Amino acid sequence: MEQVNNRKIIHVDMDAFYASVEQRDTPDLHGKPVAVGGSRQRGVVAAASYEARQFGVRSAMASSIAIRKCPDLIFVKPRFDVYKAVSQQIRTIFAQYTPLFEPLSLDEAYLDVTDNLAEHDSATQTAQAIKDQIRQETALTASAGVSYNKFLAKLASDYLKPDGLFVIKPHQGSFFVEGLAVGQFHGVGRVTALKMNQLGIFTGLDLRQQDEAFLTRHFGKVGHHYYSIARAIDHRPVTPNRERKSVGSETTFEQDLLDPADLTEALHPLLASVWSYCERTGVLGRTVTLKVKYSDFQQITRSRTVLSSISGLSLFTQVSLDLLASLLPLPKGVRLLGVSLSSLQSVSAVPEGQLKLGF
Incomplete structure (x- = not known):
């Protein structure tokens, strides 16, 4: 098991970011199924509001399929300049709490608040303060996950969306992971999950029962990663100014x-x-x-x-x-x-x- 460190990591993920910005700026869209993207035959959904997701509409879905799933779907052209401006507002908020924040995209980031500038007693209080400030300054909601490493913080932020706040404490990490389906692990896609299922691996507990040699034999170098996350181990630091190549x-x-x-x-x-x-x-x-x-x-x-x-x-x-x-x-x-x-x-x-x- 992991030698649990004393890091305090928050993963902040804006809720249906592009679609929520469009609903905020156009009141007539509030409460309606909205997709940001192209509505033509070869169009792709870039983001879907929660009202659209109830019909099965998802990002990266072909627009033609999305319309079949939700005939009343309203398509809105993306406004990247607006999304980028709002994202910058949010990053300015992060900087008030810690210099160690790692944007993953316009709508999500990791924050290391082990030493937080606001001097809150707990990372949970810091996460709630960040959520409150985002809502106050942008009129948008964010979900946050709090834990002692990036892998668990990411899982936690997905747990109670939208507008959620979920904490995985050090003594809960291993237990939390073992109950998840492997397809819920960040970085395990559909094809990999299917291959794991064919090997009799359906849950985090099943994955933990495999030795490292077995996992690298079947999954190559990434098998080392699977071995670690099955044990709630993730030593990756929060890296500011991370650029994806x-x-x-x-x-x-x-x-x-x-x-x-x-x-x-x-x-x-x-x-x-x-x-x-x-x-x-x-x-x-x-x-x-x-x-x-x-x-x-x-x-x-x-x-x-x-x-x-x-x-x-x-x-x-x-x-x-x-x-x-x-x-x-x-x-x-x-x-x-x-x-x-x-x-x-x-x-x-x-x-x-x-x-x-x-x-």
């Missing part, structure tokens, strides 16, 4: 794919996932990289860098499909397909003439 998505197929049409179809949800992240975080990129792993585990990548930032899903899709076409005809079956976008920069740093987002 790339964003990507990949999937491993249950059966190897040989048909180019199947690969093209499988590529679209990966593109939607990456583009949804770009929209949520307000970043764009210039370099597209396609990753393919063949049935014999040979892995290859193909990349293309464009002159100016890729400012629309349609262009991102076209470049990715061109890279895929360069690999045809397929020499053998494909077991994994991935796509990533790098050379990232903030939307606010891109010349205005490039921001043709295709909505």
Whole structure:
């Protein structure tokens, strides 16, 4: 078990951030199902209000599917300049409590309040004060998780959304983790959760019962991470001014794919996932990289860098499909397909003439 340290970590996550800003600024949208993103056939939902989520609408979902799930869904074009301005307000609030805060995107961040500037008696009091100040200054709600490491604080912030505050104390960490389904662990995606289930691993307790050699044999280097989080161990520090260099998505197929049409179809949800992240975080990129792993585990990548930032899903899709076409005809079956976008920069740093987002 972990040698529990005395760190006090808060994870703050704004509730349905983009959609909530739109509902705040347009009273007619209050209480209605709202999606931020493009409503056209190839559009993608960047964010959904809680009213829309009740119908199953989620971020990264194709707009056409979202409309089928919620016929009354109201689409709103994203306003990145507004979201960025509100995000800066929130970061200014964080700085009043600690210099050690690590933004993950425009709407979430980790804070290390072990030594907090407000001199509250507990991290829980600090988290509540931050939530109250965010509501007072922005008219928006945030959820917060409090614990002794980043992994648990992230889990805690998701536990009582929206407008929640949940604490996992040092003596509760191991017990809390063992009762969770592995799919609830941050960093365990659908494909990995399915693979774990096939190995008889369904909960945190099941995962904890596996030794490190078993996990690295089946999951590679990330197996070390799974071994640790199953024991509520996470020594990562809160790192201010963290900059992400790339964003990507990949999937491993249950059966190897040989048909180019199947690969093209499988590529679209990966593109939607990456583009949804770009929209949520307000970043764009210039370099597209396609990753393919063949049935014999040979892995290859193909990349293309464009002159100016890729400012629309349609262009991102076209470049990715061109890279895929360069690999045809397929020499053998494909077991994994991935796509990533790098050379990232903030939307606010891109010349205005490039921001043709295709909505």
